[in-house]
Amino acid sequence: MKDMAIGDVRNFALVGHTGSGKTTLLDALLYKLGVNDRQGNPGEGTSMADWTDEEKARKISIWAKPFDGTWRPKGGKAVRLVMLDTPGYADFFGQVVAATRVSDAALLAVDATSGVQVGTIRAWKQLESLGLPRGIVITGLDKENADFAGTLAAVQEHWGDKCQPVTIPTDGNKGVKSVLGEPDDKLKELAAESSDELLEKFFADEPLTAEELATGLRASVLQGKFVPVFAMMAKQGLGLDELLDGVAKLLPSPLDRPGTDAEGNVVNPAADAPFVAQVWRNVNDPFVGQMTIARVWGGTLKADAEVFNSTKDQKERAGTIYLLKGKTQDTAPEASAGDVIALAKLKVTTLNDTLCAPGTSVKMSEITFPKPVCFFAVTPKNQGDEDKLGQGLRRVADDDPTIHVERNDETHELIISGVGDVQIAVAMERMKARSKVEVTLSTPKVAYKETVTAKGEGHYKHKKQSGGRGQYGEVYLRIQPKPEGQEEWFMDEIVGTSIPRNFLPAIQKGLQEAMQRGAVAGYPVEDTMIAVYDGSYHEVDSSEIAFKIAARGAFKDGMMKCKPVLREPIMTLRVTIPNEFMGACQGDLTHKRGRILGMETEEGMQVLIAEVPQAEVFSYSSELRSMTGGRGSFTMEFARYDIVPSNVAQKIIAEAAKNRHDEEEE
Numbered sequence: 001m002k003d004m005a006i007g008d009v010r011n012f013a014l015v016g017h018t019g020s021g022k023t024t025l026l027d028a029l030l031y032k033l034g035v036n037d038r039q040g041n042p043g044e045g046t047s048m049a050d051w052t053d054e055e056k057a058r059k060i061s062i063w064a065k066p067f068d069g070t071w072r073p074k075g076g077k078a079v080r081l082v083m084l085d086t087p088g089y090a091d092f093f094g095q096v097v098a099a100t101r102v103s104d105a106a107l108l109a110v111d112a113t114s115g116v117q118v119g120t121i122r123a124w125k126q127l128e129s130l131g132l133p134r135g136i137v138i139t140g141l142d143k144e145n146a147d148f149a150g151t152l153a154a155v156q157e158h159w160g161d162k163c164q165p166v167t168i169p170t171d172g173n174k175g176v177k178s179v180l181g182e183p184d185d186k187l188k189e190l191a192a193e194s195s196d197e198l199l200e201k202f203f204a205d206e207p208l209t210a211e212e213l214a215t216g217l218r219a220s221v222l223q224g225k226f227v228p229v230f231a232m233m234a235k236q237g238l239g240l241d242e243l244l245d246g247v248a249k250l251l252p253s254p255l256d257r258p259g260t261d262a263e264g265n266v267v268n269p270a271a272d273a274p275f276v277a278q279v280w281r282n283v284n285d286p287f288v289g290q291m292t293i294a295r296v297w298g299g300t301l302k303a304d305a306e307v308f309n310s311t312k313d314q315k316e317r318a319g320t321i322y323l324l325k326g327k328t329q330d331t332a333p334e335a336s337a338g339d340v341i342a343l344a345k346l347k348v349t350t351l352n353d354t355l356c357a358p359g360t361s362v363k364m365s366e367i368t369f370p371k372p373v374c375f376f377a378v379t380p381k382n383q384g385d386e387d388k389l390g391q392g393l394r395r396v397a398d399d400d401p402t403i404h405v406e407r408n409d410e411t412h413e414l415i416i417s418g419v420g421d422v423q424i425a426v427a428m429e430r431m432k433a434r435s436k437v438e439v440t441l442s443t444p445k446v447a448y449k450e451t452v453t454a455k456g457e458g459h460y461k462h463k464k465q466s467g468g469r470g471q472y473g474e475v476y477l478r479i480q481p482k483p484e485g486q487e488e489w490f491m492d493e494i495v496g497t498s499i500p501r502n503f504l505p506a507i508q509k510g511l512q513e514a515m516q517r518g519a520v521a522g523y524p525v526e527d528t529m530i531a532v533y534d535g536s537y538h539e540v541d542s543s544e545i546a547f548k549i550a551a552r553g554a555f556k557d558g559m560m561k562c563k564p565v566l567r568e569p570i571m572t573l574r575v576t577i578p579n580e581f582m583g584a585c586q587g588d589l590t591h592k593r594g595r596i597l598g599m600e601t602e603e604g605m606q607v608l609i610a611e612v613p614q615a616e617v618f619s620y621s622s623e624l625r626s627m628t629g630g631r632g633s634f635t636m637e638f639a640r641y642d643i644v645p646s647n648v649a650q651k652i653i654a655e656a657a658k659n660r661h662d663e664e665e666e
């Protein structure tokens with residue numbers, strides 16, 4: 001921003017477990033900073049941040065949202081704040097990933113009655129992975145049974161005594177005061193740890209000057225050696241001044257943590273450097289309209305300037321620069337490092353693109369989002385809505401990079417996938433509200449395949465005489481597993497003229513049709529080789545159609561003699577769980593026909609690596625969550641196709657027979 005030096009900008013994300021009071025704190029801050037003329041409350045649907053219908057209905061945050069404010073400390077220099085509220089609910093972790101990638105620092109909320117929770121640890125890990133400087137806010141100190149000392153102890157137990165309070169509750173949690181003015185030895189030591197020079201002084205028992213303390217503490221936060229802890233009673237407005245002072249004094253500015261591009265080059269954050277910004281969110285909302293949200297890493301963007309989208313290799317016009325304010329927006333004449341801005345109606349720009357000054361071509365490295373682990377088949381409730389559905393789904397997937405929509409060509413289903421079932425339910429509500437399409441979600445079908453495991457022969461004679469010209473064709477063939485690496489699936493082994501060569505294409509066509517719906521349960525047949533070696537024809541009655549039918553019949557006959565099997569997709573799962581769930585989790589995977597391939601430990605957690613049939617894991621994300629109280633997580637990827645055990649195959653075959661019967665009834 002024009003009137004504020006970049007060194008005076010503080011850009012940070014609020015992260016933590018769901019319900020830990022992040023949005024409540026943000027609403028209190030917005031009121032304190034004069035951004036809102038009253039204090040919003042997410043629990044009552046009056047929050048400035050949790051304003052969407054889905055957020056109000058569920059009383060949780062769903063999207064990461066930027067807010068701007070200016071803090072004028074008593075007697076100090078004003079700082080410009082860019083604050084990103086993020087959701088704590090696990091399904092929306094993609095938002096945390098994006099927000100933390102474009103922040104200079106984070107404040108981790110820890111509720112003083114619940115302590116360190118699953119979501120607290122998940123968020124901390126994310127900050128660790130980015131090396132993001134951070135503070136901790138112990139929230140909800142006004143609540144009955146709130147325990148500042150106990151919560152601080154839990155925090156230190158997890159992350160060490162580099163977590164030290166800089167504000168503490170007073171008067172039996174009726175007030176908050178800062179201890180930065182009279183730091184204890186531990187804070188002095190943490191300040192000294194920022195440089196060899198200060199450390200020498202500290203160990204020589206020489207007092208650090210106030211200036212040295214201040215710069216030392218700030219440097220230690222930046223280096224990750226010090227995590228300031230703040231006491232907070234946001235609902236009462238207590239602890240806010242002290243927190244904001246702490247943010248101004250201790251958290252880094254965009255100058256301290258310049259971005260690096262995909263090639264590892266540092267992006268110059270100076271206002272007069274070439275402009276660089278990174279798109280981290282896309283909003284398509286009836287209220288806000290179509291908005292592209294970007295973080296500026298360097299240079300200055302002026303409203304309506306031309307920019308270069310280096311990812312798409314195309315020009316864009318920035319248009320008006322918006323600063324989002326929940327449901328509404330302010331506009332800004334220009335933006336510089338640390339700013340999070342929204343641009344409307346960009347033509348080619350999408351999530352993860354880099355915008356830069358014309359004539360330059362910087363690319364920031366892409367944000368990697370969590371992979372989908374939760375899958376549903378989507379069908380419209382009204383049959384005529386197919387087109388609207390496709391468009392509606394595309395829109396929700398545009399806004400949420402962790403939602404994917406794909407048609408499965410084998411099962412002919414439209415599959416929506418994401419991080420969790422609540423996320424997908426929310427996406428469907430949004431689609432209903434925006435595109436007026438209602439859908440049914442169901443467990444996806446498995447794309448089974450059929451194949452043969454032995455050699456065998458098949459025969460069919462198609463002969464029809466019903467007045468006029470008859471139909472005649474006879475085919476003998478041999479079916480066998482196709483050797484690996486072999487391309488050709490069809491062999492012509494006909495000797496003599498038992499079948500004239502001109503009927504071969506029709507025979508091949510008939511076989512291909514037959515293989516699309518195999519003889520076991522109607523699934524496509526793969527990896528088989530067919531040799532046609534004999535047959536007979538009739539001068540008048542033989543035709544292409546007659547041989548097609550004969551080929552189909554011979555294939556069906558032959559396939560059943562070749563020990564046919566069903567094959568199913570097998571997934572590799574990496575399940576990360578606390579030790580105490582090992583037994584239960586292993587038992588459950590075995591029950592799901594899984595095979596444990598190995599175990600590892602990772603950051604104090606157990607990792608189970610297993611191969612499990614896809615049919616068993618469509619709802620594993622919610623099952624694992626309830627089994628581990630949300631403490632387990634997993635990734636999943638396709639491994640290969642494997643033979644379905646015969647007891648399981650029986651059920652699939654019976655189900656397929658029933659469906660075929662139903663189809664015929666209709």
Ligand SMILES: Nc1nc2c(ncn2[C@@H]2O[C@H](COP(=O)(O)OP(=O)(O)OP(=O)(O)O)[C@@H](O)[C@H]2O)c(=O)[nH]1
Binds near residue numbers: 016042086234
């Ligand atoms: N008494 C009291 N209640 C609080 C405080 N902070 C939050 N709450 C209540 O706790 C509930 C959840 O608070 P939020 O601020 O929405 O929590 P959050 O961390 O934003 O949760 P997610 O958005 O789901 O990640 C709300 O009903 C709040 O009113 C607090 O400091 N004191």
Ligand SMILES: [Mg+2]
Binds near residue numbers: 022024060
């Ligand atoms: Mg929230």
